[in-house]
Amino acid sequence: xxxxxxxxxxxxxxxxxxxxxxxxxxxxxxxxxxxxxxxxxxxxxxxxxxxxxxxxxxxxxxxxxxxxxxxxxxxxxxxxxxxxxxxxxxxxxxxxxxxxxxxxxxxxxxxxxxxxxxxxxxxxxxxxxxxxxxxxxxxxxxxxxxxxxxxxxxxxxxxxxxxxxxxxxxxxxxxxxxxxxxxxxxxxxxxxxxxxxxxxxxxxxxxxxxxxxxxxxxxxxxxxxxxxxxxxxxx
Ligand code: MN
Numbered sequence: 001x002x003x004x005x006x007x008x009x010x011x012x013x014x015x016x017x018x019x020x021x022x023x024x025x026x027x028x029x030x031x032x033x034x035x036x037x038x039x040x041x042x043x044x045x046x047x048x049x050x051x052x053x054x055x056x057x058x059x060x061x062x063x064x065x066x067x068x069x070x071x072x073x074x075x076x077x078x079x080x081x082x083x084x085x086x087x088x089x090x091x092x093x094x095x096x097x098x099x100x101x102x103x104x105x106x107x108x109x110x111x112x113x114x115x116x117x118x119x120x121x122x123x124x125x126x127x128x129x130x131x132x133x134x135x136x137x138x139x140x141x142x143x144x145x146x147x148x149x150x151x152x153x154x155x156x157x158x159x160x161x162x163x164x165x166x167x168x169x170x171x172x173x174x175x176x177x178x179x180x181x182x183x184x185x186x187x188x189x190x191x192x193x194x195x196x197x198x199x200x201x202x203x204x205x206x207x208x209x210x211x212x213x214x215x216x217x218x219x220x221x222x223x224x225x226x227x228x229x230x231x232x233x234x235x
Pocket of ligand 1: 032033034084086115201203204
């Protein structure tokens, strides 16, 4: 059998554990939904009106993924490193132009995640009309728990919460998503051929804020998973 040779080893496949299984969930892409809770959109001074607005997305490189429980260095280039607690949808089946009614067929399962954000750089980019990459595409900035296999299930209601050093900072319910799981799959597949291994971070509720070195983040999505992250010293 012929073997492709590379001048250096190709990048490792990113993956997450799956609860109760020995196989891991191989990562394809990391999609993030912006402003998907009304109260968070308001705290960001960009209120959403669903009758006229459409969902929007950004992506982070798979290499930004880090498993829940890790200790990460405080990242370079920011003085305002924010947590965003999110329900994460794991895609298990390919789909393109999928209707909301058929959206459940793409669901492999769910996880709890953090969309870590250099808020200072994101806001500069937003005001100048520049891409968000420096604010969002951060090494170790896409935190995720194990994947929970819940094939074909649509989560419509679940408490979502986050604490920093034990103090509650975010507390909401995914029933408050502006665009729900079915609507997100239907909309995103108008633009992308979703693939197994695609994760969709569905947006954060209100209460986002900064962490500093030495802080410990804990969080959970009821009925899915519990998450933690320790912020270490800057490199
Ligand atoms: Mn987010």
